[in-house]
Amino acid sequence: MNTMIKVIFILAFAYPGFVQADDFKKSDLKRWREQFDEVADEGRRLFTSPDLGSNGVVCAQCHPNGANTHPETYPKFQKQLGRVAMMWEMVNWCILNPLEGKPLDADDPEMIAIHAYLAKERKGVQLDPGRH
Amino acid sequence: MTSRRKFLKSTAAGLIAGALPVSVVKLAFGSEARDISFAYISDSHIQQVKGSKFVRNWDRGLMKAVAEANLLDPNPDFVIFGGDLAQLGNKPELDHGAEILSALNVKPRMVMGEHDYYLDLGDYWSHLFGEKYYSFDVKGVHFVVLNSILTYDEWTFDRWESGERRMNEMAGLDNPNGSPFMVGEKQREWLANDLEKVSHDTPIVVFSHSPIQKIYKGWNFWTEDAEEVQALLAVFNKVNVMYGHVHQIQYNQIGNIAFNSVMATAWPWPYPNSYAQAKSHLPVMTVEMNRADPFNERDATGWQLVDVHSGRVDVNFNLYGNQNRTVSFNKEKNQPEDIKYSTHSKKPAQKHY
Ligand SMILES: [Fe+2]
Ligand SMILES: [Fe+2]
Numbered sequence: 001m002n003t004m005i006k007v008i009f010i011l012a013f014a015y016p017g018f019v020q021a022d023d024f025k026k027s028d029l030k031r032w033r034e035q036f037d038e039v040a041d042e043g044r045r046l047f048t049s050p051d052l053g054s055n056g057v058v059c060a061q062c063h064p065n066g067a068n069t070h071p072e073t074y075p076k077f078q079k080q081l082g083r084v085a086m087m088w089e090m091v092n093w094c095i096l097n098p099l100e101g102k103p104l105d106a107d108d109p110e111m112i113a114i115h116a117y118l119a120k121e122r123k124g125v126q127l128d129p130g131r132h
Numbered sequence: 133m134t135s136r137r138k139f140l141k142s143t144a145a146g147l148i149a150g151a152l153p154v155s156v157v158k159l160a161f162g163s164e165a166r167d168i169s170f171a172y173i174s175d176s177h178i179q180q181v182k183g184s185k186f187v188r189n190w191d192r193g194l195m196k197a198v199a200e201a202n203l204l205d206p207n208p209d210f211v212i213f214g215g216d217l218a219q220l221g222n223k224p225e226l227d228h229g230a231e232i233l234s235a236l237n238v239k240p241r242m243v244m245g246e247h248d249y250y251l252d253l254g255d256y257w258s259h260l261f262g263e264k265y266y267s268f269d270v271k272g273v274h275f276v277v278l279n280s281i282l283t284y285d286e287w288t289f290d291r292w293e294s295g296e297r298r299m300n301e302m303a304g305l306d307n308p309n310g311s312p313f314m315v316g317e318k319q320r321e322w323l324a325n326d327l328e329k330v331s332h333d334t335p336i337v338v339f340s341h342s343p344i345q346k347i348y349k350g351w352n353f354w355t356e357d358a359e360e361v362q363a364l365l366a367v368f369n370k371v372n373v374m375y376g377h378v379h380q381i382q383y384n385q386i387g388n389i390a391f392n393s394v395m396a397t398a399w400p401w402p403y404p405n406s407y408a409q410a411k412s413h414l415p416v417m418t419v420e421m422n423r424a425d426p427f428n429e430r431d432a433t434g435w436q437l438v439d440v441h442s443g444r445v446d447v448n449f450n451l452y453g454n455q456n457r458t459v460s461f462n463k464e465k466n467q468p469e470d471i472k473y474s475t476h477s478k479k480p481a482q483k484h485y
């Protein structure tokens with residue numbers, strides 16, 4: 001590295017704005033938490049909403065508080081599919097069958113909200129990928 | 133004494149023999165006079181989609197139970213329906229459920245569930261089925277049906293702007309706006325009176341929708357005045373309390389009272405201890421049922437054939453895709469137990485978590 005570049009580097013890191021960009025404030029943490037909670041709340045709304053399906057059945061009817069969905073076990077081998085699957089595939093299975101609804105894309109905001117809600121209900125449980 | 137009764141109609145035996153527990157072919161125990169069997173069907177949650185369209189899955193569950201109970205030969209002494217006939221308690225649902233039940237060879241005796249009640253406080257249900265709580269005697273056993281899904285007056289009468297709203301709030305098992313179930317003072321008085329004329333060595337079987345014990349309040353696996361009701365039953369030598377509502381196998385013993393739950397025909401529920409954010413008080417004697425396969429919609433749903441002998445009940449669960457189970461009363465240990473599952477450890481894959 002020649003001296004000129006070294007100087008630019010030192011200047012760059014000394015520039016206060018640069019340092020701040022890598023630092024987060026309490027207000028950031030608060031905002032990010034609120035954003036997550038908002039999406040998880042939307043997930044809870046969907047979980048108890050007949051809009052996901054066509055027959056009025058809702059997820060919470062069979063999964064109170066999201067129980068028996070095991071988000072911490074994914075990806076895992078799903079014997080019914082014969083391969084390793086992600087949780088969104090099982091969410092879609094349940095949308096298609098008990099709810100007689102239309103499947104969602106993996107990155108559909110509604111699918112993300114359902115994942116946020118299920119993960120929140122499962123907070124504190126150790127990750128255990130592959131567990132059946 | 134040695135009468136071995138043929139339980140399946142021979143024409144149908146071949147058809148479904150594989151689906152019924154071996155113990156359905158029943159041996160008579162004790163004195164003939166005290167030998168009773170009954171079919172117990174519960175929690176069908178008939179749910180209207182729109183007009184005359186109902187959720188197919190729940191309809192199938194109830195129809196299957198009714199068709200199979202009709203194969204019992206001879207007919208059982210009676211059939212009991214354990215509550216939650218409907219999902220939201222409206223006329224189309226109750227009518228449709230009553231119509232499916234009307235195919236039973238034996239007219240069922242009915243228990244009130246919260247899903248039948250909270251829309252109109254049981255008016256239409258009573259119009260169809262009669263009293264909300266009552267008692268009857270069969271072959272020397274005293275049977276009592278309680279309406280255990282009542283709650284605080286303020287919640288019932290003052291809190292909600294409409295019956296629909298009230299029903300919706302109570303229908304969500306995990307809804308924090310719900311309210312704990314109770315039998316209530318008026319009915320406890322009735323029960324005390326009803327039991328006054330019964331001798332203490334008469335076997336008692338109580339049917340309630342919610343467990344008359346406290347398991348997990350967050351999901352209303354709970355009756356607020358359980359201890360008061362238990363106290364009224366405590367003076368009898370042999371008491372059995374059977375309940376629906378929990379959609380899973382539970383059994384335990386409190387003093388002289390044996391508790392047995394029955395399965396739903398609609399869908400199974402997770403055990404409360406699988407909810408990571410809650411402390412659970414699940415009775416320790418329960419061996420959990422196998423986990424349900426969501427790819428088989430009838431898995432872990434079903435109905436029961438119950439034998440009463442010497443004043444105690446044996447519950448034969450017919451669970452379709454799931455492992456059939458028998459929970460019998462163990463006289464030496466003085467508690468209900470699942471003989472097969474208490475001597476063999478369960479497969480690890482079946483653990484609920
Ligand atoms: Fe139920
Ligand atoms: Fe119920």
